[in-house]
Amino acid sequence: MKHSNVKQIINIDAKLTDRINELLSHYPADKKKSALLPILHDVQDAHDNWLSIELMDKVAEILEIKPIEVYEVVSFYTMYNQQPIGKYMFEFCRTSCCCLRGAEDLMEYTCDKLGIQEGETTPDGNFTVVGVECLGACGYAPMMQLGDFYKEHLTKEKIDQLIDDCKDNKISLH
Ligand code: FES
CATH class of the missing domain: 1.10.10 (Arc Repressor Mutant, subunit A)
Structure with a gap:
């Protein structure tokens, strides 16, 4: 553990x-x-x-x-965190449907953009990126969970927008 x-x-x-x-x-x-x-x-x-x-x-x-x-x-359970995490935790589903729809590429893109590896948190404490198992929204692949919400049909453009919105405090987590 x-x-x-x-x-x-x-x-x-x-x-x-x-x-x-x-x-x-x-x-x-x-x-x-x-x-x-x-x-x-x-x-x-x-x-x-x-x-x-x-x-x-x-x-x-x-x-x-x-x-x-x-x-x-x-x-x-991945919903419990054993480490301090960032204010915004991007939890990318990487099970089959999401994988087939490019989830791993999107996760890598996000990590590169934030300058971290999967499982890491940005030095400013704002972002954490992790891969998780199926979140039950396979029909909306590729998707991730952010706070209490699902972000679906993800693209690089949507990731860019999400990161900008997080930085501008425009994202609600609950
Ligand atoms: S495979 Fe991604 S939500 Fe089920």
Whole structure:
């Protein structure tokens, strides 16, 4: 499991605690682990979109499960980030349909334009580029996820526009 040496400030504030308790209320008291995935989403959202070992340990404590039970979920799903990421994370689908429609070329084009390799973040902390598995929008290939939204039928021109819009703070992530 790759993890970061960056120190993360953990802040399970009252609002997040209420949200966690609300999620836990959907499950029996002895089945708290059932709420793990949605809780991880909310905890990650409240912590700059990534989960340090210390934060995962805190989630394990809240759910009264072993830390390894959190690590194995976080390391399996690409929607959980184990490293600090850029403000804008371009998640390119690179499964078959998107690949056949040029997703890998577009990802390489984006990385070259931003001066980074896949999996890296630009020095200004603005952009991260990663490849992920099928996002279920195969009919709109090639596509990527940016925040909570899908960007579909991608072309180099659309990538250029997206990067410009991100730089101009014109992109909504939620
Ligand atoms: S193959 Fe890309 S969304 Fe399914």
